[in-house]
Amino acid sequence: MKQSRFLPVxxxxxxxxxxxxxxxxxxxxxxxxxxxxxxxxxxxxxxAMFNDAQLAEATWxxxxxxxxxxxxxxxxxTLCAYGLWKRNSKWLSGSLYLSLVTPEIVTxxxxxxxxxxIFRYWQVQLGMHTVILxxxxxxxxxxxxxxxxxxxxxxxxxxxxxLDLGATEWQAFRLVTLPILKPGIAAAALLAFTVSFDDxxxxxxxxxVDSETLPMVLYAMARRGANPVVSAISTVIFLGFGALIxxxxxxxxxx
Amino acid sequence: xxxLRTLFLAPAAxxxxxxxxxxxxxxxxxSFLTRGVYGGVAxxxxxxxxxRLFDPLYGVILWRSVVMSTAATALCLLIxxxxxxxxxxxxARWKNIYLYLVILPFxxxxxxxxxxxxxxxxxxxxxxxxxxxxxxxxxxxxLLYNETAVVVGLVYGYxxxxxxxxxxxxxxxxxxxxxxxxxxxxxxxxxxxxxxxPLCAPGLxxxxxxxxxxxxxxxxxxxxxxGGKSIMIGNLIQNQFTTARDWPFGSAISxxxxxxxxxxxxxxxxxxxxxxx
Amino acid sequence: xxxxxxxxxxxxxxxxxxxxxxxxxxxxxxxxYSLLGPSGCGKTTILRMIAxxxxxxxxxxxxxxxxxxxxxxxxxxxxxxxxxxxLFPHLxxxxxxxxxxxxxGEEPSAIPAKVSRMxxxxxxxxxxxxxxxxxSGGEKQRTALARALVVEPELLLLDEPLSALDPALRxxxxxxxxxxxxRLGITFLFITHDQEEALTLSDQxxxxxxxxxxxxxxxxxxxxxxxxxxxxxxxxxVNWVDGIGVRPESTHISRQAPANGxxxxxxxxxxxxxxxxxxxxxxxxxxxxxxxxxxxxxxxxYANGDRVHIWWHPRDELPVRE
Numbered sequence: 146m147k148q149s150r151f152l153p154v155x156x157x158x159x160x161x162x163x164x165x166x167x168x169x170x171x172x173x174x175x176x177x178x179x180x181x182x183x184x185x186x187x188x189x190x191x192x193a194m195f196n197d198a199q200l201a202e203a204t205w206x207x208x209x210x211x212x213x214x215x216x217x218x219x220x221x222x223t224l225c226a227y228g229l230w231k232r233n234s235k236w237l238s239g240s241l242y243l244s245l246v247t248p249e250i251v252t253x254x255x256x257x258x259x260x261x262x263i264f265r266y267w268q269v270q271l272g273m274h275t276v277i278l279x280x281x282x283x284x285x286x287x288x289x290x291x292x293x294x295x296x297x298x299x300x301x302x303x304x305x306x307x308l309d310l311g312a313t314e315w316q317a318f319r320l321v322t323l324p325i326l327k328p329g330i331a332a333a334a335l336l337a338f339t340v341s342f343d344d345x346x347x348x349x350x351x352x353x354v355d356s357e358t359l360p361m362v363l364y365a366m367a368r369r370g371a372n373p374v375v376s377a378i379s380t381v382i383f384l385g386f387g388a389l390i391x392x393x394x395x396x397x398x399x400x
Numbered sequence: 401x402x403x404l405r406t407l408f409l410a411p412a413a414x415x416x417x418x419x420x421x422x423x424x425x426x427x428x429x430x431s432f433l434t435r436g437v438y439g440g441v442a443x444x445x446x447x448x449x450x451x452r453l454f455d456p457l458y459g460v461i462l463w464r465s466v467v468m469s470t471a472a473t474a475l476c477l478l479i480x481x482x483x484x485x486x487x488x489x490x491x492a493r494w495k496n497i498y499l500y501l502v503i504l505p506f507x508x509x510x511x512x513x514x515x516x517x518x519x520x521x522x523x524x525x526x527x528x529x530x531x532x533x534x535x536x537x538x539x540x541x542x543l544l545y546n547e548t549a550v551v552v553g554l555v556y557g558y559x560x561x562x563x564x565x566x567x568x569x570x571x572x573x574x575x576x577x578x579x580x581x582x583x584x585x586x587x588x589x590x591x592x593x594x595x596x597x598p599l600c601a602p603g604l605x606x607x608x609x610x611x612x613x614x615x616x617x618x619x620x621x622x623x624x625x626x627g628g629k630s631i632m633i634g635n636l637i638q639n640q641f642t643t644a645r646d647w648p649f650g651s652a653i654s655x656x657x658x659x660x661x662x663x664x665x666x667x668x669x670x671x672x673x674x675x676x677x
Numbered sequence: 678x679x680x681x682x683x684x685x686x687x688x689x690x691x692x693x694x695x696x697x698x699x700x701x702x703x704x705x706x707x708x709x710y711s712l713l714g715p716s717g718c719g720k721t722t723i724l725r726m727i728a729x730x731x732x733x734x735x736x737x738x739x740x741x742x743x744x745x746x747x748x749x750x751x752x753x754x755x756x757x758x759x760x761x762x763x764l765f766p767h768l769x770x771x772x773x774x775x776x777x778x779x780x781x782g783e784e785p786s787a788i789p790a791k792v793s794r795m796x797x798x799x800x801x802x803x804x805x806x807x808x809x810x811x812x813s814g815g816e817k818q819r820t821a822l823a824r825a826l827v828v829e830p831e832l833l834l835l836d837e838p839l840s841a842l843d844p845a846l847r848x849x850x851x852x853x854x855x856x857x858x859x860r861l862g863i864t865f866l867f868i869t870h871d872q873e874e875a876l877t878l879s880d881q882x883x884x885x886x887x888x889x890x891x892x893x894x895x896x897x898x899x900x901x902x903x904x905x906x907x908x909x910x911x912x913x914x915v916n917w918v919d920g921i922g923v924r925p926e927s928t929h930i931s932r933q934a935p936a937n938g939x940x941x942x943x944x945x946x947x948x949x950x951x952x953x954x955x956x957x958x959x960x961x962x963x964x965x966x967x968x969x970x971x972x973x974x975x976x977x978x979y980a981n982g983d984r985v986h987i988w989w990h991p992r993d994e995l996p997v998r999e
Binding site for chain 1: 404405406408409411412413415416419420421422423424426427430440479482483485486487489498500501502503504505507508509510511512513514515516517518519520522524525526528529533556559613614616617618619620624634637638641647650651654657658661662665
């Protein structure tokens with residue numbers, strides 16, 4: 146079919162629209178001035194970023210929360226996907242998919258309501274633990290999505306063959322299905338990590354006073370006004386996540 | 401065998417019930433209660449919160465949210481369709497790269513991407529700096545803190561949600577149909593209008609719903625890019641649970657939003673089945 | 678002859694229909710036994726019930742005196758060669774074969790020897806380290822066979838294992854399969870819808886249709902003395918004339934009326950079809966009945982429109998009536 150020039154040009158413009166704002170932000174994070182006029186290359190804002198104690202603590206919190214919730218969400222989500230693949234449970238899969246489309250603000254306030262209600266009877270406060278629980282809860286659905294997609298392309302006869310040759314159901318899962326699922330599980334874990342690390346809405350509602358996360362600090366700084374340190378942080382996050390994505394693609398290729 | 405399966409499903413079921421279904425039920429309950437004296441909730445049971453939804457003060461916000469979401473969705477579809485078409489027609493070895501380039505920004509921080517637009521649009525932002533230094537304007541243009549900025553932010557944020565289902569639909573189109581159309585004398589534009597677009601209707605519906613729903617429930621984008629004047633439903637809810645301390649009303653709004661979301665989803669599932677994901 | 682597998686009155690009903698309707702049969706030890714029938718006749722369901730992937734609604738499955746009903750697949754001394762081979766993609770051919778031995782708790786040091794012996798037996802000595810993705814269709818099939826046989830099952834189930842192979846390969850693999858079975862002496866239960874396959878491979882055949890068994894017998898018996906019209910038609914072509922059935926290869930053509938002692942009918946030649954090793958001449962009698970006669974190369978050839986005599990020996994008539 147004759148291709149017009151329109152599509153490639155249009156596509157290029159769209160890609161520019163998608164990527165240029167971020168590239169500009171990255172570029173200006175190296176600007177020696179804090180105004181949006183280029184005045185020279187400088188790592189000043191990166192230095193400021195590294196010296197910020199509050200930022201360091203928030204980043205640490207974010208990492209801990211993301212790693213812990215990813216760990217649990219991946220395991221729980223994978224097992225759940227497998228169980229649902231064997232035989233579906235409408236209420237469970239329905240609820241999990243519903244949690245995916247529920248607006249974050251609604252999820253956040255409902256969890257806040259739950260925790261406040263629990264804390265009436267139990268001497269606990271909002272803190273890292275409530276954030277982690279919340280993150281595990283919403284990450285499970287993401288893991289389910291990715292692993293389920295993988296399972297749908299799997300051959301059910303493989304587990305039958307394993308059983309036929311003397312493996313129990315657990316062995317069939319462990320020795321046949323699980324190894325084949327590995328790339329999918331890795332991709333799911335990466336997604337869960339990304340979603341958790343980046344979350345603002347839910348976290349801000351259920352975090353305590355002493356469990357600030359990186360997105361929360363970033364948000365406060367962004368709200369306050371133009372701040373080139375935010376550009377520096379953004380660049381680091383952007384490059385960091387970008388590297389993670391590349392890593393995931395590399396892993397996916399080795400299937 | 402069933403024991404194993406129950407064991408596998410138990411943790412997820414536990415989390416879903418305790419940390420999703422129960423909180424939702426609590427919110428449903430709160431929506432029928434009254435605001436407590438010091439915040440929180442108290443009796444008596446009432447429908448008042450739902451009645452307040454129709455108050456013009458809040459009606460404006462609801463209406464604005466719907467309008468902005470519709471605008472963002474329409475723009476997303478208009479932009480995503482040609483892009484998806486482009487990718488679907490590309491050589492096999494480029495397809496993945498093109499898709500990857502669409503998804504890549506999405507997988508990095510949402511906050512960062514929203515901030516990027518603040519950086520560009522604010523009075524001291526890059527666009528105004530350029531315009532001012534080129535003497536095209538003498539005062540900074542108020543590009544930020546209005547509804548347009550929010551819509552731009554929404555489109556920027558959710559464009560990949562539109563591209564992926566459209567691409568998936570277009571990629572699966574039988575190339576033979578296109579060749580048959582050309583064979584029978586259709587121009588490329590006619591082929592697109594009469595064959596591609598109708599066949600792509602499920603993809604368009606899925607893309608539309610997948611963009612509209614998050615737009616409707618958006619919080620960060622209107623909060624950072626909209627300033628105080630263009631708040632959406634999400635901001636209203638947050639406001640009720642923090643500053644205004646009117647949890648019952650906030651709950652009622654949340655449920656109204658959920659109801660709208662679920663209606664849209666049911667409509668889509670009924671029409672197109674489970675391939676939406 | 679000792680019975681290895683005995684199925685008694687097996688029944689399995691799915692919501693809409695009786696998939697397996699009172700199946701009873703005995704498979705002798707060391708026998709190459711085939712279940713032959715069209716798609717949907719229930720043979721796959723029977724296989725799954727013997728392997729343990731489905732339970733019969735009623736009826737018994739007894740293997741060497743032991744009742745298998747209710748046992749999980751991994752508790753049954755039965756293995757299966759699946760139609761899709763179901764080779765584990767993340768394991769090499771050798772590892773695939775070793776899988777069953779490992780599950781059985783075989784001595785780890787003894788496993789490699791057993792695996793190589795099996796690889797040799799199926800002609801895959803050099804391919805042990807290959808992954809299924811880099812094996813050809815025939816090689817995959819042999820790996821699946823090796824994997825199922827190495828654990829020395831009391832019964833091997835084969836679910837249309839040759840259907841994914843192309844015709845030339847299929848004929849070769851058939852012969853190897855038969856030789857392998859004779860050599861190992863393991864009881865094979867083979868299911869297929871291909872009657873040529875069943876006839877060449879089997880010691881005994883059970884012909885199935887719509888959940889029921891139509892006839893059990895040796896290939897010769899089934900082909901030459903079909904018990905029902907279905908069996909007659911499924912195993913090969915049949916000419917039905919006035920309720921009598923005769924196969925085309927026993928149906929002869931000549932210009933003059935032949936000697937006495939044969940059944941005779943007049944017909945008009947309509948067309949000749951060349952089948953490679955012979956001709957099938959299609960004729961029509963005065964009464965409008967179509968009859969196909971087989972004519973070899975060195976016989977007289979017939980042209981369309983020729984008036985001929987169709988004849989056959991009474992001994993070639995099929996015992997079953999239309």
